[in-house]
Amino acid sequence: MTAAVTPLSKVRPNDPCWCGSGLKFKRCHKPTTERVAPGALSPRRPVPDTIEAPPWAATGGGSNRDEPDVKSADVIDRMRRTGRLAGDVLAQVGAAVAPGVTTDELDELCHTLTIEAGAYPSPLNYNGYKKSLCTSVNEVICHGIPDSRPLRDGDIVNLDVTCFREGVNGDTNATFFVGSVDPESQRLVRITRECLSEAIAVVRPGVPINAIGRAIQDHAEGNGLGVVRAFIGHGVGETFHTDLAIPHYYDPRATKALQEGMVFTIEPMITVGDWRHQLWDDDWTATTVDGKRTAQFEHTLLVTADGVEILTLRADGLWSGDGGQP
Ligand code: MF3
Ligand code: CO
Ligand code: CO
Numbered sequence: 001m002t003a004a005v006t007p008l009s010k011v012r013p014n015d016p017c018w019c020g021s022g023l024k025f026k027r028c029h030k031p032t033t034e035r036v037a038p039g040a041l042s043p044r045r046p047v048p049d050t051i052e053a054p055p056w057a058a059t060g061g062g063s064n065r066d067e068p069d070v071k072s073a074d075v076i077d078r079m080r081r082t083g084r085l086a087g088d089v090l091a092q093v094g095a096a097v098a099p100g101v102t103t104d105e106l107d108e109l110c111h112t113l114t115i116e117a118g119a120y121p122s123p124l125n126y127n128g129y130k131k132s133l134c135t136s137v138n139e140v141i142c143h144g145i146p147d148s149r150p151l152r153d154g155d156i157v158n159l160d161v162t163c164f165r166e167g168v169n170g171d172t173n174a175t176f177f178v179g180s181v182d183p184e185s186q187r188l189v190r191i192t193r194e195c196l197s198e199a200i201a202v203v204r205p206g207v208p209i210n211a212i213g214r215a216i217q218d219h220a221e222g223n224g225l226g227v228v229r230a231f232i233g234h235g236v237g238e239t240f241h242t243d244l245a246i247p248h249y250y251d252p253r254a255t256k257a258l259q260e261g262m263v264f265t266i267e268p269m270i271t272v273g274d275w276r277h278q279l280w281d282d283d284w285t286a287t288t289v290d291g292k293r294t295a296q297f298e299h300t301l302l303v304t305a306d307g308v309e310i311l312t313l314r315a316d317g318l319w320s321g322d323g324g325q326p
Pocket of ligand 2 (some may be wrong): 234265269298
């Protein structure tokens with residue numbers, strides 16, 4: 001398939017900007033093609049002790065990874081409620097995305113909304129992570145830490161929300177546009193959302209786990225895009241990340257069959273260029289090696305008797321983000 005849009009890297013400084021302003025690119029949206037620079041972190045946000053917190057809130061540790069893949073009816077019931085909350089928090093924080101808003105302000109909103117709903121923001125102190133939300137801008141693949149950087153017109157930003165309530169986690173993310181975004185980035189975000197949608201469509205009992213990655217890889221590479229290998233979907237439940245691994249590429253070894261009652265995430269990270277990553281000095285922020293853009297969408301999913309249920313849909317049944325609606 002031919003790319004219908006001009007790659008951002010091919011727009012020259014004196015070309016007219018793609019946004020239609022009539023200005024030269026260098027006088028308009030070119031600054032947003034520069035690499036993302038780290039900003040300053042705000043102090044740690046407190047959580048009232050009336051909120052039930054997961055073990056890592058106090059310890060700064062990680063997950064107890066050996067939770068069973070198949071959940072009890074009771075856990076599933078609780079995950080429906082916590083999942084929907086995460087979907088609704090994501091929608092509300094996404095609605096606040098605008099040029100000039102800092103990623104720290106988005107973190108504050110996520111933190112406040114989560115606590116107001118009687119939930120704990122799962123990222124906070126998870127393996128020592130310092131914030132309640134992950135904010136991944138442009139070439140940041142995942143785990144961007146909210147800081148003092150204001151969003152710029154033309155950026156794309158992934159917001160990854162995880163809530164802990166009733167003893168279980170709901171994990172979901174979406175990529176949002178900041179002001180007007182170039183056509184190549186719009187296409188990236190739309191196809192990334194389609195990758196998640198096509199992967200969800202193959203989920204039902206008896207299907208091998210690697211059918212999920214195959215669906216994602218086929219759609220991404222069929223459209224000339226790359227699939228990040230280093231970060232994968234995961235089992236989720238009473239703990240944040242279990243040992244159940246869901247690669248987003250075709251892995252011939254991932255032959256375990258899906259079973260009714262399994263709960264896991266699918267969260268493909270798709271790139272315009274090279275899919276390999278590198279880490280910032282903070283040891284969290286993962287970026288593409290070539291500085292080209294990347295997008296991600298994530299849902300928490302339940303395998304049902306005849307297919308799949310998306311546990312992190314919003315209360316209105318829709319998805320968030322600017323890749324369109326299912
Ligand atoms: N929500 C992320 C995921 O999808 C994990 C974030 S870990 C954190 O798995 F510590 F950065 F919050
Ligand atoms: Co996840
Ligand atoms: Co997530």
